[in-house]
Amino acid sequence: MNVALSPPKLFVRTVPLRDHTAGLVSRLPDETPLAWLTGDEGIVGWGEAARLDLGSEPEGTAPTDTTRFSEAARRLNGLREHAEIADEVGAAGTGLVAFGTFAFAPTSPGSALIVPRVLVGRRGGRSWLTTVSDEPGALPGGLPHTASAPRPVGPVTWTRGSLTGDAWMAAVADTVTRIRAGELEKAVLARDAFAEADSPIDVRTLLERLRLRFPSCFTFSVNGMVGATPELLLRREGDRLTSLVLAGTRPRGEDPDGDRRLADQLLASAKDVDEHRMAVDSLRTALAPLAEEMEVPRSPSLLQLANVQHLATRAHARLSPGVSALDAVAALHPTAAVGGTPTDTAMRLIAGAEGMDRGGYAGPVGWLDGAGNSEWGIALRCAHVDGARARLFAGGGIVAQSEPASELAETESKFRVMREALTDGS
Numbered sequence: 355m356n357v358a359l360s361p362p363k364l365f366v367r368t369v370p371l372r373d374h375t376a377g378l379v380s381r382l383p384d385e386t387p388l389a390w391l392t393g394d395e396g397i398v399g400w401g402e403a404a405r406l407d408l409g410s411e412p413e414g415t416a417p418t419d420t421t422r423f424s425e426a427a428r429r430l431n432g433l434r435e436h437a438e439i440a441d442e443v444g445a446a447g448t449g450l451v452a453f454g455t456f457a458f459a460p461t462s463p464g465s466a467l468i469v470p471r472v473l474v475g476r477r478g479g480r481s482w483l484t485t486v487s488d489e490p491g492a493l494p495g496g497l498p499h500t501a502s503a504p505r506p507v508g509p510v511t512w513t514r515g516s517l518t519g520d521a522w523m524a525a526v527a528d529t530v531t532r533i534r535a536g537e538l539e540k541a542v543l544a545r546d547a548f549a550e551a552d553s554p555i556d557v558r559t560l561l562e563r564l565r566l567r568f569p570s571c572f573t574f575s576v577n578g579m580v581g582a583t584p585e586l587l588l589r590r591e592g593d594r595l596t597s598l599v600l601a602g603t604r605p606r607g608e609d610p611d612g613d614r615r616l617a618d619q620l621l622a623s624a625k626d627v628d629e630h631r632m633a634v635d636s637l638r639t640a641l642a643p644l645a646e647e648m649e650v651p652r653s654p655s656l657l658q659l660a661n662v663q664h665l666a667t668r669a670h671a672r673l674s675p676g677v678s679a680l681d682a683v684a685a686l687h688p689t690a691a692v693g694g695t696p697t698d699t700a701m702r703l704i705a706g707a708e709g710m711d712r713g714g715y716a717g718p719v720g721w722l723d724g725a726g727n728s729e730w731g732i733a734l735r736c737a738h739v740d741g742a743r744a745r746l747f748a749g750g751g752i753v754a755q756s757e758p759a760s761e762l763a764e765t766e767s768k769f770r771v772m773r774e775a776l777t778d779g780s
């Protein structure tokens with residue numbers, strides 16, 4: 355674990371912004387942009403007023419260990435206690451805001467919270483600017499207008515991931531055998547793929563493509579993790595919590611009739627409905643000790659995206675007094691939508707079967723403000739971007755009736771999100 359030095363004193367100021375016309379992504383400089391966007395709304399940030407790198411736990415730590423979340427909460431509280439905040443807007447995402455990404459497994463590196471130097475937000479017809487500085491009076495009053503235009507990605511070379519398609523299908527087959535033998539009920543298996551461009555990838559280009567193609571998803575960029583996830587681990591507004599659970603997938607059809615047929619098949623599939631139920635059950639069980647009221651629909655509805663369609667359940671809860679967003683993140687991660695059932699057995703199987711470290715893939719990614727408002731997605735349909743290289747991830751839930759070839763095809767549909775974002779002119 356990192357030993358926290360005494361936190362810096364931060365001077366935070368949020369002011370309303372009158373200029374509503376410019377898109378949020380166009381505000382961003384190209385270096386390490388931070389973003390959380392739904393369509394035209396959300397928050398973007400740049401610079402680092404504070405960076406909390408959270409250490410990884412030693413090998414052998416229980417797969418459900420939550421130290422990285424409690425460490426994040428403790429260190430963020432330290433920052434908040436020292437901060438001087440002048441907030442003229444007072445909405446979700448104003449004041450002292452940190453973007454965050456957490457590794458899927460406690461033993462993986464890469465979990466971090468970042469407080470940007472500058473943040474621009476827009477929501478419900480209001481826009482704001484937050485600046486964070488180390489000295490009183492050194493607060494910039496307006497926006498720096500230095501952002502350059504986003505660059506195209508250029509030609510990309512694709513290489514296969516940690517496992518070949520055949521090796522990955524063999525891992526799926528082995529998992530099915532273990533499920534049928536009664537060792538567990540469900541495990542989500544993922545794979546990776548690599549892309550290499552000729553020059554550093556401009557993350558803003560990816561963000562703009564992703565938010566336009568997936569306006570109902572959460573387009574994010576935090577500490578190298580970039581993607582557009584449809585899955586909301588949780589949103590906290592006051593004491594209200596919302597979560598959108600997804601599990602059960604079909605591709606989109608070629609035409610409206612084919613599309614409807616695939617949707618009907620999905621809604622009627624005992625295999626997918628069961629797989630979905632496990633994800634919802636894992637949420638319900640994790641949330642129950644934290645909530646005073648919970649509202650979870652009995653049966654899933656359909657969520658259609660540009661590349662795939664999912665079974666979806668939107669759950670609501672009222673959190674018990676004193677339960678923070680990070681408490682809820684720690685309790686909910688990993689849901690059976692990205693881990694499995696039972697959680698511990700599935701996590702151990704995943705660590706052995708995938709032949710790779712997931713890093714931040716399938717971990718929580720999002721932001722929180724000083725008032726306790728917060729949004730955390732599950733980092734899916736994403737890549738880790740590092741200079742000219744991108745490592746893409748995609749997975750799917752494996753249950754007793756799963757077939758390796760269709761699971762492989764499902765991961766290909768999910769890879770499309772980032773493959774297309776990385777392809778100019780697609």
Ligand SMILES: C=C(O[C@@H]1C=C(C(=O)O)C=C[C@H]1O)C(=O)O
Binds near residue numbers: 544664
């Ligand atoms: C694991 C992923 O997606 C998850 C798995 C799903 C499934 O198995 O049907 C559906 C949505 C997500 O919860 C991914 O996109 O990589």
